Amino acid sequence: MLGFKLVKADPNMYFMQYRAGKVIKSGTGLSFVYFAPTSSIVAIPLSSENIPFIFNEVTADFQEVTVQGQVTYRIANPNLIAKMINFTLASNNRDYVCNDSKTLHLRVLNQVQMIMRSQLQIKKIRSALTESDILAGTIKDKLDDSEVLRQFGIEVLSVSVLSVKPKPETSRALEAEVRERILLEADEAVYQRRNAAVEQERTIKENELNTEIAVENKKRQIRETKIDADFAIQEKRQIMEQKEMNGNVLLEEKRKDLVKIAAENKKEEADAHAYGMTAAMEAFKNVESKTIQALASVGMDPGQLIAIAFQNIGENADKIGNLNIAPELLQELMSSQQNKR
Numbered sequence: 061m062l063g064f065k066l067v068k069a070d071p072n073m074y075f076m077q078y079r080a081g082k083v084i085k086s087g088t089g090l091s092f093v094y095f096a097p098t099s100s101i102v103a104i105p106l107s108s109e110n111i112p113f114i115f116n117e118v119t120a121d122f123q124e125v126t127v128q129g130q131v132t133y134r135i136a137n138p139n140l141i142a143k144m145i146n147f148t149l150a151s152n153n154r155d156y157v158c159n160d161s162k163t164l165h166l167r168v169l170n171q172v173q174m175i176m177r178s179q180l181q182i183k184k185i186r187s188a189l190t191e192s193d194i195l196a197g198t199i200k201d202k203l204d205d206s207e208v209l210r211q212f213g214i215e216v217l218s219v220s221v222l223s224v225k226p227k228p229e230t231s232r233a234l235e236a237e238v239r240e241r242i243l244l245e246a247d248e249a250v251y252q253r254r255n256a257a258v259e260q261e262r263t264i265k266e267n268e269l270n271t272e273i274a275v276e277n278k279k280r281q282i283r284e285t286k287i288d289a290d291f292a293i294q295e296k297r298q299i300m301e302q303k304e305m306n307g308n309v310l311l312e313e314k315r316k317d318l319v320k321i322a323a324e325n326k327k328e329e330a331d332a333h334a335y336g337m338t339a340a341m342e343a344f345k346n347v348e349s350k351t352i353q354a355l356a357s358v359g360m361d362p363g364q365l366i367a368i369a370f371q372n373i374g375e376n377a378d379k380i381g382n383l384n385i386a387p388e389l390l391q392e393l394m395s396s397q398q399n400k401r
Contacts, residue, residue, distance in 0.1 A: 063096050067153055069103070074138040076102040086139075101149045103156075104138040108217055111165050115173050123185040123230050129196065129221040131172050131203075137213030144212050164212075171209060172219065175202040185234070189224050196221040 068091045069075040077085040077092070078100040085092060088106065115127045135141055146160040179198055180188055188195070196219045203209060203216040226234065 064093055065096050065153065066093050067091070067101060072105065072107040074104040074106050074135075076104070076138075076142060078102065096151065101153065102142055102147045103149050104135055104142060104147045106135055106138065108132055108134040109165070111169060113169055113172060115176060117177050117180045119180050119183055119185045119188050121184045124227055125180065125185070125188055126223075126225045127176060127180075127221060128223045128225075129219065131168060131219050132217040133168055133209075133214055134217060135213060136215035140211070140213035164214075167212065168209070168214065168216075171203060171206055172199060175199050175206075185226060185230065189226065189234075192221040192224050195224075 067075065069087075069089050071089045074088050075086065075090045076083055077094055079094075079098055084099070094101065110130055110132050112130045113128070116124060117127060118124050141147075145164060146156070146158050148157045149155070150157050176195070176199055179195055183191070183195075199221075200216060200219040203219065209216065225231070
């Protein structure tokens with residue numbers, strides 16, 4: 061009324077009251093009455109702003125990609141931006157007198173797009189598709205060093221790159237290449253698995269052959285040991301037989317010597333007996349035969365004497381006429397001979 065108005069500021073709104081070209085009041089969350097005909101009110105929002113973006117850019121290998129993301133910023137220095145952009149409120153204290161404040165989003169997006177373009181122009185399509193986080197970090201660092209945003213007193217809080225998409229035909233080509241690589245890797249894995257199986261089979265066969273060789277070597281050693289044992293036994297048997305033969309030869313030689321000695325002894329005995337007989341014969345050479353016969357009959361038993369008597373009778377049979385021999389005499393002689401036997 062009468063040109064006086066009341067203004068109330070939110071905590072995230074920075075108000076400035078100009079009068080006669082000078083700042084009378086400034087700050088956040090102010091509430092005051094001012095005279096409208098002589099005062100200008102500047103309202104600068106200090107809250108953060110989220111600006112989504114979609115850019116079509118070209119990579120270093122001339123492939124078009126679509127980059128979608130979001131940048132968050134706020135006004136850090138309201139006194140500085142008030143000199144660059146008109147934030148003066150209209151008479152209703154709700155709208156701005158011009159649209160300069162709406163161009164702030166565009167200024168920030170232009171800086172984001174310019175930095176993103178410079179980064180994508182040095183990246184190939186594969187790197188652009190897989191390094192979105194690196195791209196977002198690089199853009200954030202570049203914006204922090206941006207002289208344009210510093211002149212406006214703007215602080216970039218974060219930059220997010222949500223997706224980087226190529227054209228459908230490029231995507232299919234990349235998918236085909238990756239698919240072929242995956243299939244090649246799968247074939248390589250199958251080959252390696254089969255090669256490993258063959259290698260394991262070869263190892264198993266080698267182990268089996270080595271086992272058979274070891275078994276055959278053991279069998280050969282056993283056979284050689286048996287042959288050596290049989291040879292040793294045979295050698296010892298030959299030694300024993302040789303010793304036995306030598307013993308038999310020695311024994312036979314001893315027997316031969318014994319026989320020779322016995323023969324010599326018998327010869328000597330025979331010679332002695334012959335000498336005795338010769339001596340006896342020499343002693344009886346001049347003795348009559350009847351005397352020798354009588355001497356020989358000394359000590360004979362009756363049967364022998366009767367036999368000698370019969371012999372004499374037989375010799376003088378031509379001189380004897382008749383001779384009677386009783387059967388009892390013959391029976392008694394026969395009985396006595398059987399008893400002796």
